Amino acid sequence: MVAEDLKLVIRGLDVVFTRRRGGTVTAVENLNLGVRDEEFVSIVGPSGCGKSTLLRIVAGLIRPTSGEVLLDNRPVEGPGADRGMVFQSYTLFPWLTVQGNVEFGLRLRGTPAEERQEIVRRYLDLVGLRGTEPAYPKELSGGMQQRVAIARAMANEPAILLMDEPFGALDAQTRSVMQELLLRVWEQTHKTVLFVTHDIDEAILLSDRIYVMTSRPGRIKTEVAVTLPRPREVSVMDTPEFIALRQRVHGLIREETLRVLDQERPAVGGSAGG
Amino acid sequence: MKRDRPGLLARVGEILRPHEPISRGAYLAGVGASAAGIFSLWAILTYGGFVTPLFLPSPSDIVRAAAALIADGSLAEHTGASVSVIVTGWVLAVLLAVPLGILMGTLKFVEALLEPVVNFVRYLPVSAMIPLLILYIGIGTPQKVAVIFIGTFFQLILLIADVSAGVPKDLLDSAYTLGASRADVFGRVLLPATLPGVMDNLRITMGWAWTYLIVAELVAANRGLGYMILDASRGLFTDRIFVGLFTIGLLGFVFDSTFKRLHKLLLPWSPKI
Numbered sequence: 001m002v003a004e005d006l007k008l009v010i011r012g013l014d015v016v017f018t019r020r021r022g023g024t025v026t027a028v029e030n031l032n033l034g035v036r037d038e039e040f041v042s043i044v045g046p047s048g049c050g051k052s053t054l055l056r057i058v059a060g061l062i063r064p065t066s067g068e069v070l071l072d073n074r075p076v077e078g079p080g081a082d083r084g085m086v087f088q089s090y091t092l093f094p095w096l097t098v099q100g101n102v103e104f105g106l107r108l109r110g111t112p113a114e115e116r117q118e119i120v121r122r123y124l125d126l127v128g129l130r131g132t133e134p135a136y137p138k139e140l141s142g143g144m145q146q147r148v149a150i151a152r153a154m155a156n157e158p159a160i161l162l163m164d165e166p167f168g169a170l171d172a173q174t175r176s177v178m179q180e181l182l183l184r185v186w187e188q189t190h191k192t193v194l195f196v197t198h199d200i201d202e203a204i205l206l207s208d209r210i211y212v213m214t215s216r217p218g219r220i221k222t223e224v225a226v227t228l229p230r231p232r233e234v235s236v237m238d239t240p241e242f243i244a245l246r247q248r249v250h251g252l253i254r255e256e257t258l259r260v261l262d263q264e265r266p267a268v269g270g271s272a273g274g
Numbered sequence: 275m276k277r278d279r280p281g282l283l284a285r286v287g288e289i290l291r292p293h294e295p296i297s298r299g300a301y302l303a304g305v306g307a308s309a310a311g312i313f314s315l316w317a318i319l320t321y322g323g324f325v326t327p328l329f330l331p332s333p334s335d336i337v338r339a340a341a342a343l344i345a346d347g348s349l350a351e352h353t354g355a356s357v358s359v360i361v362t363g364w365v366l367a368v369l370l371a372v373p374l375g376i377l378m379g380t381l382k383f384v385e386a387l388l389e390p391v392v393n394f395v396r397y398l399p400v401s402a403m404i405p406l407l408i409l410y411i412g413i414g415t416p417q418k419v420a421v422i423f424i425g426t427f428f429q430l431i432l433l434i435a436d437v438s439a440g441v442p443k444d445l446l447d448s449a450y451t452l453g454a455s456r457a458d459v460f461g462r463v464l465l466p467a468t469l470p471g472v473m474d475n476l477r478i479t480m481g482w483a484w485t486y487l488i489v490a491e492l493v494a495a496n497r498g499l500g501y502m503i504l505d506a507s508r509g510l511f512t513d514r515i516f517v518g519l520f521t522i523g524l525l526g527f528v529f530d531s532t533f534k535r536l537h538k539l540l541l542p543w544s545p546k547i
């Protein structure tokens with residue numbers, strides 16, 4: 001891939017944590033990846049491989065030890081509105097209504113009230129929550145809160161949307177409904193997305209490409225192109241192509257998980273999040 | 275489906291299930307029973323002549339004493355003196371402790387600056403400092419304001435620090451990824467996120483402030499409810515002591531329920547209501 005074609009480029013990324021009791025842990029090592037404009041890319045890997053760390057680096061919330069992150073050919077220095085993020089935990093501001101949450105970024109930028117109203121309505125429509133504007137987060141279910149969080153991140157019109165296991169805290173039924181919803185949203189918007197998950201089906205259903213990471217230290221093990229036709233429906237999950245992809249990705253992650261289990265020493269500690 | 279009316283035993287059993295809600299009627303019946311029980315016991319002991327009025331005056335004695343203290347204006351004067359001291363000392367403590375506590379819970383460096391001092395002073399009982407405060411600033415109003423301030427400030431700052439340290443990091447990170455600056459994160463995220471916890475702790479420390487005030491007024495004062503109680507005890511006016519106690523209890527109750535109502539009114543989004 002030539003850098004100029006890419007919206008997001010990560011080159012030679014290393015993340016080394018210093019342990020409190022001394023010593024260091026290499027969480028991510030010489031990691032390279034790219035995301036094209038209007039592409040949905042997932043990162044999957046065994047737990048603790050540093051995929052969440054990677055996403056936080058792109059968001060500018062953590063600084064890498066070395067390497068570079070380029071968005072539209074400009075280096076990422078810190079957090080900014082051009083990289084929206086949806087977290088696994090519920091992060092709606094409880095003191096703001098749905099309206100207040102979705103327009104949070106717009107207010108910071110000084111978007112006029114009328115325009116804010118228009119944008120909030122558009123994105124709540126997109127996630128199917130039109131009419132919930134005056135509700136407080138505590139009145140919403142977990143799935144609804146995550147839908148508002150998606151609307152909030154998208155209302156800011158970021159260049160790329162980062163999603164860190166956004167459906168990880170939801171029950172299985174809600175999760176599959178949310179996957180379907182995100183698929184529909186993406187087919188309508190073609191937003192550039194970098195998506196972290198440990199759910200293989202979710203990754204295949206939603207993505208154009210999947211990066212499989214190695215266990216710690218996290219590197220890109222393989223890149224899997226998802227050749228399923230677009231626009232997709234959930235029924236694609238029953239096709240032989242989908243099942244073949246699932247087997248392949250599953251096998252790749254299994255290799256990594258087994259490798260860790262084989263190497264496991266009793267003194268292994270520390271955590272970098274899933 | 276037809277069912278027999280449950281018997282008394284079954285109904286009592288229904289009320290006594292652990293952690294289960296009960297009807298409003300049953301709850302109010304409990305409140306009424308407890309109040310009526312205490313009042314009847316009191317009436318029997320006093321009107322029945324089982325206890326001398328020197329130890330426990332009868333309800334009507336207390337009402338008469340209260341009427342007299344209200345009529346000559348002394349109850350209002352002492353109450354006013356106590357309330358103004360409490361509110362002054364507590365407001366000063368709140369104004370300083372809330373912002374400092376938020377910073378202490380958020381910025382490790384501020385924690386390093388404040389925590390050792392606060393933790394040391396916190397374990398010194400305020401009552402032990404009263405003699406020193408009398409030496410410094412006498413027995414007037416400023417001394418009692420200082421007692422309230424010292425008593426609440428050092429506790430409140432730690433409670434608020436805990437509240438602000440408990441604000442989820444993801445909430446701050448969400449704000450950053452929506453384009454917030456560091457100042458925005460303080461003003462638009464940390465501050466509102468701590469409000470329910472701050473509100474709770476304001477209510478709790480106001481309760482403590484009453485204890486410190488009465489101690490200060492019992493030690494040295496010429497005005498206030500604590501002084502009124504001490505003065506009544508010198509003349510063996512037990513009924514006046516009880517008037518003082520009831521007034522303090524009533525004020526505590528009024529302050530507490532005002533805070534609860536304010537919490538609901540000002541923070542309708544709070545997960546604690």
